[in-house]
Amino acid sequence: MSLDTTQRAPGPAGPPAPGAVRPAPPGPRDGRTATGTVLNVFTHGFLLTWAALVVIPLAWCVMSAFKTNDELLSSPWSLPGALRWDNFAEAWTNAEIGRYFFNTVIVVALGTALTLAMGATVSYVVARYAFRGNRLVYFLFVVGMTFPTFLAIVPLFFIAQNLRLADSLPGLAVVYAAYNLPFAVFFLTAYFRTLPTSLSEAAFIDGCGHWGTYLRIMLPLARPGLVSVGIFVVLGQWNQYLLPLILQSSPENYVLAQGLANLAVSQGYAGNWSALFAGLTISIVPVLVVYLSFQRQIQGGMVTGALK
């Protein structure tokens, strides 16, 4: 469509030949236009197909959340007879999705804050201070990235119980932070190394202490790096399923992913599908809304992080 206008633009300049023959632009160019249009149709055909594959399951889930059980069992395509908001109320309170939701928010907020605070501190020290064992500390953290978490879960289960970190929300956040440190240290050490040294020199000369220089000068400078790491960490912790599954034993401490999987099993037996779809919608839609509001930053942050 946009192509048509650019091709037509030179048209009026030449004398418009009435009837069959178009004013001939150079041959090869004409050929390219034809294939170009075909390609354009194909391009959009493929791109739209994938977009549909992404959107349809999500939209279907939201639509199903408004249906009654009978409507759900009859046809997947029919529209709900009415907007039944009470499905959501039931999922939120009776099926405890609300509690799981807030549990997840608390754990992810606390876990991310801890990860960033500790990760940035370790990275700054490793990047900027030449002390004995500097390489060892860096290596110790980074090597943690290569180990599969599965290898640790049996001992971790018992360590967390002994330290009373198991089955508690702050405890889970601490465990999340510990397991995210390797990534944070790896990324932020590289980031702190790129910051100019002259600024911290100046701060020292002006009488700033070590902590002061770090917290007041260097940390604010590292903000773009912290934002990038933060987005990754938030998504990763929001996604986490293995650690809560082994650590959170009582249902009041479940996180969303775990609670929903549990609900799927129990509602499957009970045949209460509308509450399940409402629960699914509650776990999907807020994330997408947050994403749509901060879309540019989130995508930018993640892609630059991965490309560097």
Added chain:
Amino acid sequence: MRAGSLRFVVSALAVPILLYGVLVISPYAQSFYISLTDWNGLSPERTFIGLDNYVRLVRDDVFWISVWHNVIAVLVIPAATLALGLFFATMIHVGRYRARGGGRGVRGAAVYRIVYFFPHLLSIAVVGVLFSTVYDPTESGLLNGALGLVGIEPVNWLGSRDTAYPAMLAVIIWLSVGFYVILFTSAMSSIPADIFEAARLDGASRWQTFWRMTLPLIWDTVQVAGVYLGIHALDMFAIVNVMSAAGGSGGPDNATQVLGNYLYLTAFQNSEFGYATAIGVALLLLTLAFAAASLRLTRRERVEF
């Protein structure tokens, strides 16, 4: 070094290292020893039994089925995701470079980029629950309902041995592709446009342009993406645990069993902690083997631009 440097270093590192040592390093270190014991968690004492767990592992059919499923995932998921990711990224990018004005992009490029990213934001377990309903064996499921429209009988996707595991792999591919489309379009748009202009003037076809120019120029990114996808494909745990029959059994009949889930069941349902940890060590070896193989395969000259 300035005055007080050492004190600062120590005070800054103390808490993170303590936490990391206790919660991460020590479990990893302990697990190697636990894998050599018959610990079942009920009694505090663990008897050292040498390599018995590993001997049992080698003779365990379920273990080998799980390894095979993990290997399939590592081969299929990165290959399919990279192929689809590159394909859609090229579609978006080609449209972009044809719009001569520069950064205008294929029509709706921004919308595609936003929509494609959706699955990446969702928790894998949540996606697993969603797709359990999509794959519902009756016509009330989305997929069987759609097939019903064209007259195909409902398929028991997750309940039959032949379709269960491919159905789960498809879910992982569904949720992975979008991120790589975005990543590759970003990488492609950082290639200077005049290179493409020159190729076009020289009469290169789109096909040639892709294989001889675009792909080599973003090869670094593709490699990193492949390694990252492979490492993640070794962890099919969440999807198998959520989607497989009877609450994460790895069923039907171990047709979807993977090492992560087998380890979880062995440890937390059968309380065989020693044996479970041996499975964990096997998973570590598989991870290292994959890392070594990918390092060897991806060595290649870097193209500067």
